[in-house]
Amino acid sequence: MGGPPVDAVAGIRYFSHVAKFVIPRKTVYRLSLYFRIVERLHQNRIETVSSAALAKAAGVKPTQLRKDLTYFGQFGTRGLGYKVSSLVTQLASVLRTARFQPVILIGAGNLGSALIHYDGFAKEGFEIVAAFDIRPERAKGGNPPILPMDRLGGFISEHSVKLAILTVPGTNAQAVTNALVEAGIQAILNFSPSILQVPNNVVVNNVNLAIELENLSYFIT
Amino acid sequence: MGGPPVDAVAGIRYFSHVAKFVIPRKTVYRLSLYFRIVERLHQNRIETVSSAALAKAAGVKPTQLRKDLTYFGQFGTRGLGYKVSSLVTQLASVLRTARFQPVILIGAGNLGSALIHYDGFAKEGFEIVAAFDIRPERAKGGNPPILPMDRLGGFISEHSVKLAILTVPGTNAQAVTNALVEAGIQAILNFSPSILQVPNNVVVNNVNLAIELENLSYFIT
DNA sequence: AATTGTGAATTGATTCACAGCT
């Protein structure tokens, strides 16, 4: 939430599957949170859950959880709560495109090479299929392979990659972004400190770790 | 942003220095953004800047930038714009506690060890002075040292550390948090997927990289 | 003429309050 961090499109019209009309971006974000929790409940053979319990686990108010869910339909039973298994199914279907997407990473520097092996992505069903770097000495085999930048465009279209993680220095960020957009990338997780200019069919989420820390430190006494 | 990601206190009363009344948390967040940009302008010997130019660089609307700045006072000159040097001074003073804080990191796993050496923190004036891990085989010397968990409380009070980065697995996150709070930590940058329960004199920013990616992928077609 | 500062208007998100099911 940070916040912050999530920035770009205010809300989205929801054409692809069944839903009311426009879903606030923050709601979509929280849906991922809820999904994780009900998955765990499901694993633990818990069959029903109330909005109060679920909300507590997610760190939100029960009314907010209920409002969030009803953007997509009525999943609960009054007087009883939500059936965990059907929540899992419904949320999975709403977020279905979300997982098991191939991802590329550009900029195999300090942060980049850490993220390449970050198991949190793999755990959630995202696979970094390749990384790219301008410095040829980094561009050697391994898994995932680190490839030279001139392979970028070709790789994206060959593997129909739609998601990219950008961990290049701020000075190169826009140039690389242009190449990504040109090659057909639709969403970018941007760790560089630059504000990226993209056409509005491309979504960007910014994560600036130094600002997160600075922002926190503002609140200490 | 992020979304997001920034979550905990809605706004803060601003006692410590001169300001209007309550400053929205998002405003404080953007202030860091502005500060970075004016620092760069200053280095490049640029003397004045308009709200339009500054806003563009920060990726916000000019009116928003002006409103953000006037929470702290009137820094600009009508008809002319803002004097870069005085903006630098004023913003630095507002964010003054923000930099040059010692920081500890708990959980020297995959992501943790990457962040220990992430130069983006150092560049912004944050120094990770020590890391802690339960697994003793990770707890060896080096710079910064990786210490065993039983040294945590002592280290925090000895070095008056107020900021912690939490990169432990979700299952341990709350237990470690309790220890941190107990020892006097005031702000936590939480990379674990858990929602942390903390007293309200402690601030938490959540960063969940997997959710950022999942959220992005929701918007691709 | 240019550009800030700001009250008012608008837009967006959250919470309340309670009707409606089971």
Add this chain to the structure above:
DNA sequence: AGCTGTGAATCAATTCACAATT
């Protein structure tokens, strides 16, 4: 009785429109 679903009310953040200033 318990708990969801939701319109209305509230609260918060953004943007507009324009007066004020240089």
